[in-house]
Amino acid sequence: MIYKITFEPGSLSEETAVRDDNERYKEYSIAYVGMGTYCWSMNIDNGIEGEADQKGRISSNLLIGAFNSIAYNLRIILGRNHNMKRVELGALGLMLDQIGMGAKDENSHFRQKSTVIIQNDCWIGENVTIMAGVTVHNGAVIAQNSHVVCDVPPYAVVGGNPARIIGYRFEPEIIERLQKIQWWSWGLNRIMENANYFNEDVAGFCDRFFPEAEEKCKEMQVMKEEKDTYFMFVDYYENYCSYPYILESFLDTYIVNAQKKLVLFIQDDTKEPMISDNIFENIQKTVNDISAMENIKCEVILERGSKEKAKEIFYKCRHYIVSRTYYAVEFSCLADMCGIEVIPGCDDNIPFVKKNNIYKS
Structure with missing residues (x-):
């Protein structure tokens, strides 16, 4: 499904969740966009017609920070990858799906990239395409007609197809x-x-x-947790929330690793209504049940509070799993400053083992 959005200069006075009013995907968050950003036109192609999976999850995640200048015809591609390691590249697979003979998801280790992060104060020229899995870091410039397939470093100027580093704005x-x-x-x-x-x-x-x-x-610069700790915000206010999938994926990956720890954080000071007692109690029960299972060696805890409390915990962690939430771009910037690994939590097959994906000078 392709969504078209526009923000005129000065129209966003605070971070905003752009939500779909289509009856099929009611209140699905197409993107989170920061204060002061303008965009003359953007097409967001969110993959496989935006289908929610059987657990009610939509994997695409577009996060845009503050004060970005975006020209006409920016195209964001989310979740449109084809598995090049399969015998066939996709067309036959769609035919087989129609007759019930397609590949089973549980047998696939293919990573469908579904996240794009544009941090802050970036300038993106006309007719640019940004592929899933890319982070455009603070202050970057992307020349018109560029095709961006890798992360763009802070204050870099890139251009071309595929885009390459032309230079840097400053020393x-x-x-x-x-x-x-x-x-x-x-x-x-x-x-x-x-x-x-x-x-x-x-x-x-x-x-x-x-x-x-x-x-x-x-x-x-605080002491890190003794355990290898991952941090994520619980996107409880999302109709197509990602935290149950992230939790399940974390357990699948690290169930027997006693050195791994996941912090689920519920933030009380967002623009959304505060979490209901019923939802909070259900999440807490899930965490308690996990702790009580002898076969689960990794640790999962639930924390709750303000953004400042979240930062105190965040600085002690080594990994940040990005869900579909407010302040995700801000925390990705903090992660860059603190050397905390950023992991896209909305991808299929979450890449808990990070691969380098950044342009080299």
Whole structure:
């Protein structure tokens, strides 16, 4: 299914969940888009006609941060991969599915990539295509008519088919400082209070705001958990939530590994209604049942609270599993700063073993 969305400049004053009003997929979150981002036109192709699987899950996950400048005809491809390791490439498979002789999902280890993350303050030119599995990092520029198949580093300028690094906007020291300042996360009031500084040269801007940012970064450098710990937000407010699938996949992968730990975090201070007592109790019961099973050696815990509490726990973890939630882009940026691995939690066959997917200079 292809969704078409547009945001005019100045139309988004806060992070927004773009939801489908189609009766077939009522309230499905097409994308989360950050404050200040504009997009003249975007086509989101979310794979296999957006079919929800038999557990009520839609795998596609498009996350866009704040203050991005997106020109006409951006195309996002989610979940359209074909398994090139099979005997046939797909057309025969569709025919076999129609007569009940298609491949069984439980026998497939093919990873269907279904996540795209565009962080903050990026500029994307006309007629760009971004493939599933890509993260466009802060401050990046993508030239028009580019086909992006790998992660774009912070403040890189890329172009071509496939897109390659043309250069970087600034020297490495400036990029490192801007990554720590993260002005896009300040909130609109603070940005407006400091609007004059955005008109300075970039070195002057960094001199003004980097010392404070560096002090805050020191707070992130905490001791990691003794166990190899994974963090994720519970997307309880999503009609097609991903957390049950992520939990199941984690248990399938690490059931006998006592050194693995998963933190499920329920955030109380989002725009969505607070989680109901019934849903919370059901999740807590699931976690308690897991803890009581002697054959499950890995650990699963449930935490709840504000975004600030989430950060305190997050900094102690080594992995961040991205679900379909508010603040996902913000936490992906924090993960970059803290050396925390980012894992797309909406993919089929979640890649708990990370493979490198970034352009090289």
